Amino acid sequence: MGRTSKDKRDVYYRLAKENGWRARSAFKLLQLDEQFQLFQGVTRAVDLCAAPGSWSQVLSQKIGGQGCGHVVVAVDLQAMAPIPGVVQIQGDITQLSTAKEIIQHFEGCPADLVVCDGAPDVTGLHDVDEYMQAQLLLAALNIATHVLKPGGCFVAKIFRGRDVTLLYSQLRVFFSSVLCAKPRSSRNSSIEAFAVCQSYDPPAGFTPDLTRPLLDHSYDPDFNQLDGPSRIIVPFVTCGDLSSYDSDRSYPLDLEDGSEYKYTPPTQPPISPSYQEACRLKKKGWLAKEIHPQHHPISRVDTLPQPLATPESHTLLAPEMEDN
Ligand SMILES: C[S@@+](CC[C@H](N)C(=O)[O-])C[C@H]1O[C@@H](n2cnc3c(N)ncnc32)[C@H](O)[C@@H]1O
Numbered sequence: 001m002g003r004t005s006k007d008k009r010d011v012y013y014r015l016a017k018e019n020g021w022r023a024r025s026a027f028k029l030l031q032l033d034e035q036f037q038l039f040q041g042v043t044r045a046v047d048l049c050a051a052p053g054s055w056s057q058v059l060s061q062k063i064g065g066q067g068c069g070h071v072v073v074a075v076d077l078q079a080m081a082p083i084p085g086v087v088q089i090q091g092d093i094t095q096l097s098t099a100k101e102i103i104q105h106f107e108g109c110p111a112d113l114v115v116c117d118g119a120p121d122v123t124g125l126h127d128v129d130e131y132m133q134a135q136l137l138l139a140a141l142n143i144a145t146h147v148l149k150p151g152g153c154f155v156a157k158i159f160r161g162r163d164v165t166l167l168y169s170q171l172r173v174f175f176s177s178v179l180c181a182k183p184r185s186s187r188n189s190s191i192e193a194f195a196v197c198q199s200y201d202p203p204a205g206f207t208p209d210l211t212r213p214l215l216d217h218s219y220d221p222d223f224n225q226l227d228g229p230s231r232i233i234v235p236f237v238t239c240g241d242l243s244s245y246d247s248d249r250s251y252p253l254d255l256e257d258g259s260e261y262k263y264t265p266p267t268q269p270p271i272s273p274s275y276q277e278a279c280r281l282k283k284k285g286w287l288a289k290e291i292h293p294q295h296h297p298i299s300r301v302d303t304l305p306q307p308l309a310t311p312e313s314h315t316l317l318a319p320e321m322e323d324n
Pocket of ligand 1: 055091119
């Protein structure tokens with residue numbers, strides 16, 4: 001029995017079950033931490049859009065949410081089963097009352113880290129979904145500006161859609177470093193990534209105000225065409241490949257006859273192969289058909305160049321990648 005890309009029970013699903021995480025998303029935060037050392041020196045954190053709670057579990061374990069002076073505040077629209085050492089608030093992060101309740105916990109003693117894995121209910125209309133996601137991120141950012149200490153860190157799910165540049169530029173107003181990261185446990189098929197914003201450093205004279213939306217650029221459909229300082233291009237990083245929980249990539253599959261088969265997914269091809277690298281990948285079976293030296297160097301295996309428009313041109317195909 002093969003494994004289809006629709007099968008949600010991938011290696012991270014199984015590992016999450018084995019390790020007692022409430023959701024496979026736990027690995028996204030763990031892999032982001034591995035790359036960016038998010039938890040270093042952190043004792044006070046906010047987990048926005050936290051249900052069912054795997055990120056809160058990670059925070060509680062990694063930063064000792066139960067220790068003296070250590071605080072983890074988790075917020076979601078939905079109720080969550082309790083987690084030791086985690087204060088829970090049930091509410092909508094876009095609502096003033098919820099934001100105020102969160103802020104109360106950090107008055108006089110700000111947070112080191114704010115994370116937000118929030119996702120609105122997807123409508124299937126991409127523009128609407130991206131807009132809703134952006135609004136959630138901005139609500140989270142607004143709360144972060146009230147609770148974060150200078151130098152603090154903000155990590156939020158972001159949809160890499162058409163107007164993502166607008167969000168990056170807004171985040172750069174408040175943070176010295178903004179990167180876009182895609183943990184390996186985030187499905188390849190998903191548009192999601194995570195904005196990792198480090199060194200909170202609001203503009204001089206900035207006063208946080210919950211009643212004002214933070215996005216003060218006018219909504220210009222040509223925003224992505226902007227030049228100069230208005231156009232922010234943030235580095236894109238993948239993470240999680242070297243993690244120990246990642247190294248044994250095999251997992252059991254149930255066969256129709258009731259027996260079990262240990263399946264090891266093929267490793268992903270490296271990024272940025274040149275023509276020679278493409279030849280090597282071809283030998284390994286990663287490229288399905290012939291390759292041609294006249295092709296431009298390949299920048300990413302999953303965004304291969306178009307074939308040449310000549311009769312002898314060859315098509316480069318990436319094999320179906322593992323959806324994990
Ligand atoms: C992908 S889940 C988060 C998973 C979580 N990080 C974990 O590891 O268990 C997204 C969550 O966002 C929450 N959410 C969406 N919009 C929200 C809002 N406006 N306020 C609070 N939570 C929201 C949903 O209720 C949902 O539980």
